[in-house]
Structures are given as C-alpha cells and as structure tokens.
C-alpha cells in the first residue's frame with residue numbers, strides 16, 4: 001500500500017518530464033515552486049524520462065532553463081541510462097541508432113561505442129531526429145547478424161505543439177520489422193527502468209507523477225508505488241485512462257502538489 005499523500009512523512013516523488021514538468025520547451029506554471037517546496041519539506045525529487053536523446057547534463061540544463069529548478073545529476077534517470085545499466089557489465093560494443101546524447105550517455109557509463117556496424121555486439125535504438133536510411137540499414141544488418149537489439153523505449157509518439165511526432169517506438173518498429181527480432185525495451189514501464197529508479201529511491205514511500213498512463217502509471221503499478229496523473233500533458237481527462245491503470249490521484253498539474261500539499265487541491269480519483 002502506498003499510504004497517504006498528505007501524511008507529512010518524507011516520500012520520494014518521481015516526476016516524468018515532458019507533459020509534467022514542461023510541455024515542449026515551456027515550463028508547466030508553478031513547476032519550480034512545487035519542486036522546491038517538496039525538497040524543502042524533506043521529500044526526495046527524482047525525474048524519470050523515457051526520452052533517451054539527451055545526456056544527463058543536458059537534461060539538467062533543460063530543466064533549469066525552462067523552469068528555474070536546479071536538479072542534481074543523481075536525480076536524473078533516462079531510458080538511455082537504463083540501457084547503459086543493461087550493457088555495462090557485458091563488455092558489449094554498441095552501435096547507436098540514436099542521438100549523440102544517447103551515445104554520450106553510454107560512453108559516460110564506460111560502454112564502448114562503435115560507428116562500424118560490423119563490429120557491433122549490441123544495437124541501441126533511441127530517438128534520432130537526424131536519422132538516415134543508411135544508419136537504419138546498418139542497425140538492421142547488425143541485428144540480423146546477431147547483435148543484441150536494445151530499445152531505449154517504445155513510445156509510439158511524443159507530443160509537440162502541432163501534434164504527435166513519431167517517437168522512438170516508431171524507429172524501433174522499423175528495425176523490428178526488417179529483422180523479425182524483438183528488442184529488449186528499457187524505458188518505462190519495463191524492468192530496466194523500474195530497477196534503475198528503485199536504485200535511486202531513498203524513502204520507503206514512492207509516488208510517480210506522470211501524464212501517460214501506459215508508461216508512467218504502469219511503471220508505478222509494476223513496482224507497487226503510488227500513482228498521480230496530471231492533466232497537463234497527453235491525457236486530458238481521468239476518464240481516458242484504462243481501468244487497470246486508474247491513478248490514486250488526479251491533478252490538473254504539478255502546481256497542485258505545492259505548499260505543503262494543500263489538501264483541497266488534491267482530488268483522489270473517483
């Protein structure tokens with residue numbers, strides 16, 4: 001059982017980023033005040049994102065520039081880091097079909113990265129806005145030759161102001177389709193991400209705050225953590241959430257979590 005959100009005991013809050021702390025490059029109103037109030041009240045604040053395209057220092061810069069909140073490196077958990085945890089002990093040589101930020105995430109964790117697909121023992125796929133048919137082909141050839149196929153996440157889309165853009169999952173599907181091989185998926189709600197978040201958690205009571213039920217809320221339920229749905233991102237009403245992923249609480253945005261938990265701002269679902 002997750003306990004009561006309002007009981008004042010120190011808790012760990014795990015925030016998704018896109019659609020929760022900011023939308024595209026704009027802060028959710030009140031984000032900084034909320035995050036600082038939680039830390040000031042003795043709670044632990046973590047950020048867990050399926051976006052693998054940026055290394056930790058860039059994620060920290062983005063949070064700071066958009067919201068004014070300063071996050072510590074240990075508070076940042078990305079699906080790229082979850083992929084790195086999966087690979088780090090196995091002496092893999094990785095071909096990255098993804099961004100430079102993902103490659104740097106792996107290298108920073110001590111993993112060997114190659115641009116030669118013929119040397120690769122693992123292929124790591126992340127969102128790559130600069131993708132080319134040539135790189136896709138090299139990733140496919142490596143997986144067809146037997147390299148491990150690791151997907152940082154399989155989110156089908158990600159929200160932008162003018163609609164849903166193709167997400168990492170759309171690129172993963174291309175490799176899967178061309179190889180007939182199923183990837184190991186690292187991001188929320190899958191075990192590699194749950195394990196990495198669990199390693200960082202400091203308090204026995206954990207709450208996950210997210211806008212996407214099938215990733216954020218599903219991860220929390222897989223781990224036995226509390227669930228808070230915010231309506232500032234891709235989900236606009238609690239009624240849109242499948243029955244098995246219904247959250248413990250529904251908030252308009254994380255601003256409703258501020259100041260030590262003004263009870264009337266919180267709506268328990270149902």
Ligand SMILES: [Mg+2]
Pocket residue numbers: 016017018019020210211212233
């Ligand atoms: Mg989100």
